[in-house]
Amino acid sequence: MTGIRNIVILTGAGVSAESSVATFRGPGGLWEGHRVEDVCTPRALARDPELVHRFYDERRAKLTSVEPNAAHRALARLDREWPGELLLVTQNVDDLHERAGSRRLVHMHGELKSALCAACGNRTAWEDSLPPETECPDCGTPALRPDIVFFGEMPYQMERIERALAEADLFVSIGTSGAVYPAAGFVQTARYHGAETLELNLDPSEGSAWFGESRLGPAGELVPAWVGSLGI
Numbered sequence: 001m002t003g004i005r006n007i008v009i010l011t012g013a014g015v016s017a018e019s020s021v022a023t024f025r026g027p028g029g030l031w032e033g034h035r036v037e038d039v040c041t042p043r044a045l046a047r048d049p050e051l052v053h054r055f056y057d058e059r060r061a062k063l064t065s066v067e068p069n070a071a072h073r074a075l076a077r078l079d080r081e082w083p084g085e086l087l088l089v090t091q092n093v094d095d096l097h098e099r100a101g102s103r104r105l106v107h108m109h110g111e112l113k114s115a116l117c118a119a120c121g122n123r124t125a126w127e128d129s130l131p132p133e134t135e136c137p138d139c140g141t142p143a144l145r146p147d148i149v150f151f152g153e154m155p156y157q158m159e160r161i162e163r164a165l166a167e168a169d170l171f172v173s174i175g176t177s178g179a180v181y182p183a184a185g186f187v188q189t190a191r192y193h194g195a196e197t198l199e200l201n202l203d204p205s206e207g208s209a210w211f212g213e214s215r216l217g218p219a220g221e222l223v224p225a226w227v228g229s230l231g232i
Contacts, residue, residue, distance in 0.1 A: 109155060
């Protein structure tokens with residue numbers, strides 16, 4: 001890969017799985033024992049807010065028992081030292097990229113350590129449990145919910161992501177299934193604008209055929225090796 005200056009990186013559950021964070025869809029399509037439809041849709045939140053809030057409280061609490069792995073640390077090093085433009089887009093809602101040191105970062109699917117007001121739309125850093133009808137510190141309405149992009153909702157900062165993809169010389173997808181849109185279509189957007197494309201994944205994804213190159217193996221091995229090949 002030569003002439004690379006602007007890089008966009010997409011990370012998915014496969015990166016955090018090596019830190020023992022549960023992947024989004026496990027055996028039988030379950031996420032930590034729950035059907036995704038029961039904990040990750042607006043309808044689920046309206047039907048059983050106690051369950052949905054408790055589910056994300058448990059995920060948030062588990063963050064204290066996990067640590068960034070070699071892939072997170074390598075990407076943070078790349079973020080610090082890469083002289084060109086770089087945008088790390090993660091589908092993950094944990095905070096492991098930040099804890100490793102990444103700063104040029106977008107959480108397109110939201111964050112466990114954030115609360116969203118359904119009334120005023122403001123987002124608030126949140127560390128503790130979040131019971132239903134918690135008051136928003138900005139507007140006072142008892143309408144705080146987990147700041148998670150549910151199925152059927154628009155991911156965050158899509159305009160910024162699309163601009164970065166249009167200007168990228170290289171798009172890299174790491175630890176993703178290639179099944180969840182719009183992220184699964186990023187490789188096609190990047191290719192359309194002339195970027196080189198690289199997939200680093202434990203197994204071939206549903207979108208592997210779109211990539212110019214695919215390397216298979218654990219993220220904790222592949223990502224540091226790739227970052228090192230860039231001279232970082």
